[in-house]
Every structure is written in structure tokens, then in C-alpha cells.
Amino acid sequence: MLQIDTWKRVLILLVCLAGLVLALPNAFYTRVEQSNDARAAIELGNDTPQIQAEAGAWPEWMPSSLVNLGLDLRGGAHLLAEVQVGDVYASRMDAMWPDIRDALRGERAAIGTIRRQPSDPQEIRVRISQPEGMSRAQQVLRDLARPIQTLTGAGATDIEVTAQGDEILVQLSEAEKRATDDRTVRQALEIVRRRIDEVGTREPTIQRQGADRILIQVPGIGSASELKEIIGTTAQLTFNPVVSRGTDPDARTGVGEKLIPAIDEENVFYTLEAAPVVTGEELVDAQPSFDQNGRPAVTFRFNTSGARKFGDYTRDNIGAPFAIVLDDEVISAPVIQSHIPGGSGIITGNFTIEESTNLAVLLRAGALPAGLEFLEERTIGPELGQDSIDAGKVATIVAFAAVLVFMALSYGLFGLFANLALILNIALIFGLLSTIGATLTLPGIAGIVLTVGMAVDANVLVFERIREELKTAKGPSRAIELGYEKALSAILDANITTFITAVILFALGSGPVRGFAITLGLGIVTSVFTAIFVTRLMIITWYERRRPKTIEV
Structure with missing residues (x-):
């Protein structure tokens, strides 16, 4: 008999409803995005009436996850950096x-x-x-x-x-x-990711390319130069013993020594021992603060081994100067007044509040183990991104409309059922993309367009099977049942092989290729669900109510 258990009907309806609700925020993209940004600002303590109003623009009880737009859709910055291993x-x-x-x-x-x-x-x-x-x-x-x-x-x-x-x-x-090269690139990759995450940008793409290169794409950022300022500073902090202090930039240094300029003192140079006592790699925390005179500063804290070395050196060298060096510039060179056993201290200098905050971020994220040489940089304006979105919309709408018309003309009422399932299929894709926080790129839109065709393909197999069974079966009920049973294997075979292809593309590809693989893979899952379950539920519900003696497909 042609029937579906009640619990299965309820489950199918709940899945469809959940997909629609999760996809809904994308229909109000700008409003939801502003609301999410405002709520994030409130959590950081920035609670103004305007921000409160923006936060209330979207109900808190509604889902607020959005499909993130990639660099080619949103605009942003693209960098290709080579690590100087x-x-x-x-x-x-x-x-x-x-x-x-x-x-x-x-x-x-x-x-x-x-x-x-x-x-x-x-x-x-x-x-x-x-x-x-x-x-x-x-x-x-x-x-x-x-x-x-x-x-x-x-x-x-x-x-x-x-x-x-x-x-x-x-x-x-x-x-x-060889081991150091690999370790250095991995460490640089992780530190670049931390620094960009500290700034709070949405869905950056940070990937290793080749042996010593890193691809960095950050949507929504103003320019490539702005991105370089965030990640280009090595922020290598060291604490070195001072040998001497002078004004000669060409002063001779001994073996194992180096000449470093002072950052805040003009024409002042320090001769330091090259081997540091403690490095920034042993820092566990750095926070912006103020010194005893109310000027911006940065407090820091070492891990156990760093605290021990720092404490031992200050105990044995009371009265000697001690240079704090950031990126080969002496920030300050205080004289050790007493033993500092706790492994914590403060960096003072002529900082502004913004500079002290940025320095704390860089130190907290960690020092780049080596310099970065930027081989390629591009800024993609939001206008170009909007053009890509518009072009993608046109392509999707044209493909969608053509498929809807074809199905309606070819299969009549059953074609309309397939069209409703197709619309629901698109909503399910966006609901899944929003849930997993995926990034939608222009190739991803192409994956959705391809999914539209594949979703219809499954329905075409079913409907053609029903047509054939109508010629031999005893009645329409049995024809519908046999149509779905006999088309199932062909649908699964075609979609499983395509899904395997999507998995391989995701595993071996990068950037836009992965975006295409994600939408294609999710589209296959939702297509099979809507073709096998949703359209079947629609047809069976219609048949139970109408009980036609004959049907035309």
C-alpha cells in the first residue's frame, strides 16, 4: 500500500521547518549582521543607545547565524606571504x-x-x-x-x-x-591566524601553500596594507643584558654582541649581548595598562621556566641595566633595582593607548618566528564583490526559473510538487551553510546552481518510472509506489558518486575549490532528502485526499 508512517511524516515536516527557520536570517542579511555586531560590542562593554537599538533589530529568540560571504563576494584583502625560514x-x-x-x-x-x-x-x-x-x-x-x-x-x-x-x-x-623550516611555517601560520582572530574579522582563509608560503584572505577588511599592518609586525620581544650605551651608530661590537637603536631616544644606541636571557615565546599573558604616572604601558607575565630565568638574572645583576627589545629596537633599558621573583613586569614607553593595546595583542598572540615577505597583495573592493553577488543571483534565478518552467510543462501537477521541493531544497542548503558557519564564494554559488539541476534529475527519474509503471500496473497507487522503489537505486548511485567527488575536492582542494565542494556536497544530501521524502510525502498526501482513478504524469 502507498503510505508513510505518521512519525515519519512528522519528522520530515520538522526537518523542513528547521531548515526554513535556519535559512530565514539570510533573507534579512544586513539587519541580522548589524544586530550580531551590536551584540558582540555590548559583550565587550560598548553599551550605547544606538548599539542597543541595532542589537534589538533582530529578535534574540530567532536564529542569527548567517552564511559568511567569501572574499570574492564581500570584498577584502588578499596576501601571499613567504616565510623567511x-x-x-x-x-x-x-x-x-x-x-x-x-x-x-x-x-x-x-x-x-x-x-x-x-x-x-x-x-x-x-x-x-x-x-x-x-x-x-x-x-x-x-x-x-x-x-x-x-x-x-x-x-x-x-x-x-x-x-x-x-x-x-x-x-x-x-x-x-628541514624540521625547523616545517616548524617555522606551521608556527607562523598559527600566529597569523591568532592575530587576525584577535581583530575579529569574519571567516578569514589562512592556508599553507607549498613549502614556505602562506595564503591569507580576509573578507570585509579595508585594504591589503591594513592587513599587512596586522600581521606583518614580527613582535619579537627579548630581554637582553646591556654592554654599553652610546651615540655612535657605527660603534664596533664584539663577537656575540649587537648594536640596537633606542626607539624613544634620538641618536642613542645600545650594545647588547646577542643571546637573550628571556624571550617573548615564554610569555603567557600581556595586557594594556598604565604605569605609576598614569601613562599607557603593557604588563606581562612569563611561564614557569621564563619566570625562573627572569628571577635568577634579576637576583644576580642588581644595579645593572636590562634592555627590553621589541623588533630590534630598545623600548626601554631600566636598571634592575631588586630581585623580581614573580615572573611578571611592565613595559613602559611613549605609547598611546591604541599603541599599548596593539602591542599587547601582538605579544599575546605570539611572536612570528621569522619575517614575512609579501609576494602578492590585492585589495578587492566591495563594489566588485557586489557585482559578483549580482551575477550569481542572475545565474541562479535564470537556472531556477528555467527548471521550474520545464518541470511544470513536462510533468504537470507532479512537476509543481517537484518545484515546491526544489524551493525547499535551496532553503535547506542555506540553513545548513548557516548552521556550520560555512563561507559562500562565487564557485559555491556555482555549486548551488549545479545542485538545482541534480535535484530535478532525481525527480525526473522517479516520474519517468511512474509513467512506465502506469502502463503495466493495476492502478495509480501501485504505480507511484513502484516508481519510487525502482528509481531509488539509480538516484543513490548517481548521487553517491557525485558526493565522493565532492569529498575528494574538499580534501585535496583549497579556497574556492573547497567552497564549491561544500555547497555541492550539502546540495546532494538535501536533494536526495527532498526527492525521496518530501516530494513523495506531497504526492501521497494529495493522493490520499483526492483518490483519483487515473493520474497523468
């Missing part, structure tokens, strides 16, 4: 020098005195006064080597130690360089 090698060697120095000093009886020699920044050369102790010195330094914790570097160590006359050469191994 080679910069990390030099900083790794500088950080390694104190351990090398302390290890060799412990073997002074066997190797004599040591002296670091000028060398390439990516290596360390050390001369010993007793060359006969070279083998012992090499063994001591090889003991400092650590195994590489990657599959490709299994069995290798992070440094190579070789002897060249009375000098020892220490440099990173090739396996460690």
Missing part, C-alpha cells in the same frame, strides 16, 4: 651559544681558553688554545646534540660538530634545517 637559523645559533660556552668552560683543563670567532650568522666558530684537546671539545659539544623528533629526521641529531685546525665549527644539520 633562514632567519631562524641565526637566532637558533645565538640561543645555543651560552650552552656551548658553559660546556666548554667546564673542560678548560683539557682544552684551554675559548674564544668565539667571527663567522656566518648560521654557524658558531670557537677557537681553543690547546688544539690537542680538540677531540674532547668535540665530544663535549656532541653531547649537547638532541635527536630530531620527526619521522624524516629519525636517527639524526640537531647539530653537527666538526674540527677545522684549532677551531670548532657548530652548525645545524640538514635534517634539523
Whole structure:
């Protein structure tokens, strides 16, 4: 018999109703978007009458999730950045020098005195006064080597130690360089994502491309230069011992030292030890605040290891100056007045409130491990995005209208049922996109247009089957039942293979390709649901009420 259980009918209706309700906010996109922004501002404490009015423009009890518009629809900024992975090698060697120095000093009886020699920044050369102790010195330094914790570097160590006359050469191994490159790009990718998330932009696309490049697309931001200001600053914070202070920009520095300008003092330069005592990587928090004179400042707090190193140094160097360096500029160089055991402190300078807030954001998000070189930058204006939206609307409406007319002319009343299901199918797609927070791009619109055709294809298979069964079956009820039963396998085969294609596109693709895959995959699911369940429910409900002796499809 041609029937559907009551609980199935209720479930189908509830799914359709939920899809319509979830898709509804997209019909009032601007109003809902302003309301969401206003509510977010209220949570941050910005509670003005105007913002309250904008927040009340959309009822709180209604769903407020929207389909996010991609860069090609909303406008925004596009950057392709290359991570300067080679910069990390030099900083790794500088950080390694104190351990090398302390290890060799412990073997002074066997190797004599040591002296670091000028060398390439990516290596360390050390001369010993007793060359006969070279083998012992090499063994001591090889003991400092650590195994590489990657599959490709299994069995290798992070440094190579070789002897060249009375000098020892220490440099990173090739396996460690490869591991460092991968780690650096991953870290840069995560920090760029954190910085953009701190600003609160909607649905940015941040992806790795190739070995050392990062693709960054942020919809809704004003320009590429604005985006570069957010992510381009490395914000590398270090705390270095001060060797001397002077006004000569060409002052000579010793091995293991560097000359850094002061940010707030004109023509003042500090000679610092290159190896920092503590770095910004050991920061766990940074917040904008005010110093004892009411001027903007930034308070910071170290993790356990950073607090211990910071406390030990301040205990042993009371009365000595201590430079706070941000991006190779000395912010301040206070004299250590007392032991600071808590691992917290304050950065003061001639900051504005905005500058102190931005600095806190950068420090909190973390320091970029290496500089970024921007190879490509584009700003896409909102007008171009609106043109894309209009073009997508026209394409969808034309395809939609053509399909509706075709179905109505070809299948009569059953074609009208299919058209109603098709409209519901589009609503379900937007409801799902809103629920998962997906980003709609121009290729995504193409996926929706393709879905319209595939949804009709399923109905065409069913209706043609019903036509064939009407010629042989005993009555219309049995023809409808057999039509759905025999068309089901063909519908599932066609849609499963297409769904597999969508999954592969999503897994292997990026950016616009993924947008197309998402809408195509969701469209397949909703198409099968509406073709098999919704149109069937409509036809059965109509048949139960009319009980026609014959039907025409």
C-alpha cells in the first residue's frame, strides 16, 4: 500500500521547518549582521543607545547565524606571504651559544681558553688554545646534540660538530634545517591566524601553500596594507643584558654582541649581548595598562621556566641595566633595582593607548618566528564583490526559473510538487551553510546552481518510472509506489558518486575549490532528502485526499 508512517511524516515536516527557520536570517542579511555586531560590542562593554537599538533589530529568540560571504563576494584583502625560514637559523645559533660556552668552560683543563670567532650568522666558530684537546671539545659539544623528533629526521641529531685546525665549527644539520623550516611555517601560520582572530574579522582563509608560503584572505577588511599592518609586525620581544650605551651608530661590537637603536631616544644606541636571557615565546599573558604616572604601558607575565630565568638574572645583576627589545629596537633599558621573583613586569614607553593595546595583542598572540615577505597583495573592493553577488543571483534565478518552467510543462501537477521541493531544497542548503558557519564564494554559488539541476534529475527519474509503471500496473497507487522503489537505486548511485567527488575536492582542494565542494556536497544530501521524502510525502498526501482513478504524469 502507498503510505508513510505518521512519525515519519512528522519528522520530515520538522526537518523542513528547521531548515526554513535556519535559512530565514539570510533573507534579512544586513539587519541580522548589524544586530550580531551590536551584540558582540555590548559583550565587550560598548553599551550605547544606538548599539542597543541595532542589537534589538533582530529578535534574540530567532536564529542569527548567517552564511559568511567569501572574499570574492564581500570584498577584502588578499596576501601571499613567504616565510623567511633562514632567519631562524641565526637566532637558533645565538640561543645555543651560552650552552656551548658553559660546556666548554667546564673542560678548560683539557682544552684551554675559548674564544668565539667571527663567522656566518648560521654557524658558531670557537677557537681553543690547546688544539690537542680538540677531540674532547668535540665530544663535549656532541653531547649537547638532541635527536630530531620527526619521522624524516629519525636517527639524526640537531647539530653537527666538526674540527677545522684549532677551531670548532657548530652548525645545524640538514635534517634539523628541514624540521625547523616545517616548524617555522606551521608556527607562523598559527600566529597569523591568532592575530587576525584577535581583530575579529569574519571567516578569514589562512592556508599553507607549498613549502614556505602562506595564503591569507580576509573578507570585509579595508585594504591589503591594513592587513599587512596586522600581521606583518614580527613582535619579537627579548630581554637582553646591556654592554654599553652610546651615540655612535657605527660603534664596533664584539663577537656575540649587537648594536640596537633606542626607539624613544634620538641618536642613542645600545650594545647588547646577542643571546637573550628571556624571550617573548615564554610569555603567557600581556595586557594594556598604565604605569605609576598614569601613562599607557603593557604588563606581562612569563611561564614557569621564563619566570625562573627572569628571577635568577634579576637576583644576580642588581644595579645593572636590562634592555627590553621589541623588533630590534630598545623600548626601554631600566636598571634592575631588586630581585623580581614573580615572573611578571611592565613595559613602559611613549605609547598611546591604541599603541599599548596593539602591542599587547601582538605579544599575546605570539611572536612570528621569522619575517614575512609579501609576494602578492590585492585589495578587492566591495563594489566588485557586489557585482559578483549580482551575477550569481542572475545565474541562479535564470537556472531556477528555467527548471521550474520545464518541470511544470513536462510533468504537470507532479512537476509543481517537484518545484515546491526544489524551493525547499535551496532553503535547506542555506540553513545548513548557516548552521556550520560555512563561507559562500562565487564557485559555491556555482555549486548551488549545479545542485538545482541534480535535484530535478532525481525527480525526473522517479516520474519517468511512474509513467512506465502506469502502463503495466493495476492502478495509480501501485504505480507511484513502484516508481519510487525502482528509481531509488539509480538516484543513490548517481548521487553517491557525485558526493565522493565532492569529498575528494574538499580534501585535496583549497579556497574556492573547497567552497564549491561544500555547497555541492550539502546540495546532494538535501536533494536526495527532498526527492525521496518530501516530494513523495506531497504526492501521497494529495493522493490520499483526492483518490483519483487515473493520474497523468
